[in-house]
Amino acid sequence: MIALIWIVATLSAQGPIVVPIPEVTTFGTEAECAAFGDKMRSRTADFTRGMLHLDWSIPVQVAYECRANGQPA
Numbered sequence: 055m056i057a058l059i060w061i062v063a064t065l066s067a068q069g070p071i072v073v074p075i076p077e078v079t080t081f082g083t084e085a086e087c088a089a090f091g092d093k094m095r096s097r098t099a100d101f102t103r104g105m106l107h108l109d110w111s112i113p114v115q116v117a118y119e120c121r122a123n124g125q126p127a
């Protein structure tokens with residue numbers, strides 16, 4: 055299984071904010087994971103604005119990582 059991990063970054067009046075989103079979605083392949091990440095990037099930015107109570111015009115950078123799910127043996 056492949057896990058998608060979100061990380062978002064923005065600026066606030068207090069300075070830069072980098073936030074990992076504590077939600078992990080799993081996929082069967084890395085290609086499925088990457089396609090979903092690309093599709094959901096703008097929605098994740100909107101989710102972050104809502105979570106941080108930011109104005110909708112504030113830019114939010116969204117990154118994700120597709121990696122093997124679980125602990126290394």
